[in-house]
Amino acid sequence: MAVVAENLLKSGEVSAMIRQGFISSPRLSPASSPPPKLPATVSGSSEASAFPSPLRPSFPAPRTTTLFEMMAQEGAPLRPPMRTQQHDLQERIAAVLASKGPSDLKLSVSSSNGMRIRMAAHRRVLTARSRFFAEKLAGICGRTSSRPVVVEICECDDAEVYVEAVGLMYSDDLRRMLAGEDVEKVLGLLQVSVDIKFDEGISACLDYLEAIPWSEYEEEKVTSIIGKLHIQQLSEPVREILQRVSVEPSSFANADSIFLGIFDGILQSKDKKARRDMKTLISSLLKEDVNHSNAQYNKLDVSKESLYYLCHKCLDHLMQLFSEAANVECLGDRASLMNEVAREADNVQWLVDILINKRIADEFVVLWGDQRELSTCHSKIPCMYRFEISRITAQLFVALGRGQILVSKNAKISLLRTWLEALYDDFGWMKRACREFDKKMVEDGLCATILTLPMVEQQSILLRWSDCFLSNGDNCPNMQRAFEVWWRRAFVRQYTGDPNNLQLQNVVSDDHT
Incomplete structure (x- = not known):
C-alpha cells in the first residue's frame, strides 16, 4: 500500500486529488500552522514580564477521508442482504402454524428452481384436511419417537403457492383468507389443493x-385451468363457474338473428353520437375477430348474407328518399329528407367498410355499379x-x-360509368365538408383502378378527366399520375407483342365527338 501511495506522489496525481478533496493538504492542515506569537515585552522595565493572552478555543477542522483510508476500506465486509419475500412468507406461515401448539412434523417444500422452504407443521392438521397427507402418513401414525417426522415435497411447480396452501389448512374461514387475493394466485392454490386432495x-x-x-x-387462464380439472365431484361447481363464458348450443342457430337485430338497431338509431359510438365498437370487434381468430373457439360471426341483406335494405331506402326529395319543393321538408339521406349513406359506408375488411365486398361493387336509377336521381x-x-x-x-377488392374489368367499367x-x-364538397376525407388516397385509388382497364377505356376516361380538370381545377380529383402512365403506354413505350396495340385507339367520350 505504501508503494502505491509513493507512486501516486511521484506521478503528480495526488495534487489533483487534493484539489478534489480526497486528501487533506499539508498547507491546510491545522497541525502545520505556526504557534501563536507571545505579546511583546514592555520596554523600560528591569524585569521583563510576559503575560500571554488567553488562547482562543480551537475547533477541529472537518475530517476528510484520506487516500490510504479509502484503499483500506476496499476490503470491508458488505452489508447483510435485505429480507426477501421468501423470508416474509416463511415467517408468516410459521406464525400461523405455531397457533396449533408444538409441532410433530417437519415439512420441507422445494421447487425445480432451487427454492426450498421448511416449516414446523402438525400431523393431525395435515391428515385431517388432506387425503394425500393422510394416505402418506398412515403407515407411521402409530409410531412413537422423540424426533419429529420429516416430510419432503420435491420438484413443485411453485413452492410458495404450495406453502400457502398448507397455511390454508390451518384456517377455519377459508373464504376470508382468500378475499383480496388475485385470480392467478387462487388458481395456483386450486391446483395444489387438487393435488393434495384438500377438499375444503x-x-x-x-x-x-x-x-x-x-x-x-x-x-383465459381460468377457462384453461378449470377445464383440465377432470374430477367427477367437481363437474357441477366447474360448470357453474364456466356458465359465465360458455355459450349454449342453441346460440349457434340464433347467432345470425342476434347479429341482425344488433345491426338493424344501430342503422335505425336517431342519436348520431350513440350510432357512431356503436358503429366504432362493432367495427373494432369484427376486426379483432378477423385478426385474432383462435382455432380452439367455435367462432360466431355475422354472415355475408345478413350483411348484403342490410345493404339492399339501405339502398332501397336511399332510392325512396331521393325520389321524395326530387319532388319536394319546401326547403324545410327537403332538409329533413337530406338528413335522412346523410344518415343512410353513412350506414352504407359502414357496411361497405365491414365488407372490405372481411374481403367480401366484390359483390357490392357490382351492386353499386348497377344503381343507375339512384345515380340519375343523385x-x-x-x-x-x-x-x-x-x-x-x-x-x-x-x-x-389497394387490391382489397378483386373484381373483373367489366365490374370496374360499370362502376366508373355509373358513378x-x-x-x-361532388369532389369539391367532399374536400370541404368531410374532415376524414383523404383526397390523395381517393386520387391514388382512382388512378390505380383506371390503369387496370384496357387502353381504350383508359383513353376514354382520362380524356374526359382532362376536360373536367381544366374546367374545375382542385374541385376535380387530380389524376395526373394515371394520365402520365397512359400517355407513356400510348405514345412512348408501346407494347409490341400484338400489332393491334401499336395504334392509338381513337375512341373518345361523347364530349369529344
Whole structure:
C-alpha cells in the first residue's frame, strides 16, 4: 500500500486529488500552522514580564477521508442482504402454524428452481384436511419417537403457492383468507389443493372464482385451468363457474338473428353520437375477430348474407328518399329528407367498410355499379345534400386501388360509368365538408383502378378527366399520375407483342365527338 501511495506522489496525481478533496493538504492542515506569537515585552522595565493572552478555543477542522483510508476500506465486509419475500412468507406461515401448539412434523417444500422452504407443521392438521397427507402418513401414525417426522415435497411447480396452501389448512374461514387475493394466485392454490386432495380448499377456491370479476387475461387462464380439472365431484361447481363464458348450443342457430337485430338497431338509431359510438365498437370487434381468430373457439360471426341483406335494405331506402326529395319543393321538408339521406349513406359506408375488411365486398361493387336509377336521381339533388353518396364511390375506389377488392374489368367499367361523373361533381364538397376525407388516397385509388382497364377505356376516361380538370381545377380529383402512365403506354413505350396495340385507339367520350 505504501508503494502505491509513493507512486501516486511521484506521478503528480495526488495534487489533483487534493484539489478534489480526497486528501487533506499539508498547507491546510491545522497541525502545520505556526504557534501563536507571545505579546511583546514592555520596554523600560528591569524585569521583563510576559503575560500571554488567553488562547482562543480551537475547533477541529472537518475530517476528510484520506487516500490510504479509502484503499483500506476496499476490503470491508458488505452489508447483510435485505429480507426477501421468501423470508416474509416463511415467517408468516410459521406464525400461523405455531397457533396449533408444538409441532410433530417437519415439512420441507422445494421447487425445480432451487427454492426450498421448511416449516414446523402438525400431523393431525395435515391428515385431517388432506387425503394425500393422510394416505402418506398412515403407515407411521402409530409410531412413537422423540424426533419429529420429516416430510419432503420435491420438484413443485411453485413452492410458495404450495406453502400457502398448507397455511390454508390451518384456517377455519377459508373464504376470508382468500378475499383480496388475485385470480392467478387462487388458481395456483386450486391446483395444489387438487393435488393434495384438500377438499375444503378446492371448494373455497371455486367459490372465489365464481364470485370474483375476471379480466380478459384472467378469463383465459381460468377457462384453461378449470377445464383440465377432470374430477367427477367437481363437474357441477366447474360448470357453474364456466356458465359465465360458455355459450349454449342453441346460440349457434340464433347467432345470425342476434347479429341482425344488433345491426338493424344501430342503422335505425336517431342519436348520431350513440350510432357512431356503436358503429366504432362493432367495427373494432369484427376486426379483432378477423385478426385474432383462435382455432380452439367455435367462432360466431355475422354472415355475408345478413350483411348484403342490410345493404339492399339501405339502398332501397336511399332510392325512396331521393325520389321524395326530387319532388319536394319546401326547403324545410327537403332538409329533413337530406338528413335522412346523410344518415343512410353513412350506414352504407359502414357496411361497405365491414365488407372490405372481411374481403367480401366484390359483390357490392357490382351492386353499386348497377344503381343507375339512384345515380340519375343523385344528379337532381344539390351537392350539399348528396355528396355523402359519392363518399361510397370514393370508398370503393380506395379499396380497389389497394387490391382489397378483386373484381373483373367489366365490374370496374360499370362502376366508373355509373358513378365517376357524380364523383367529379361532388369532389369539391367532399374536400370541404368531410374532415376524414383523404383526397390523395381517393386520387391514388382512382388512378390505380383506371390503369387496370384496357387502353381504350383508359383513353376514354382520362380524356374526359382532362376536360373536367381544366374546367374545375382542385374541385376535380387530380389524376395526373394515371394520365402520365397512359400517355407513356400510348405514345412512348408501346407494347409490341400484338400489332393491334401499336395504334392509338381513337375512341373518345361523347364530349369529344
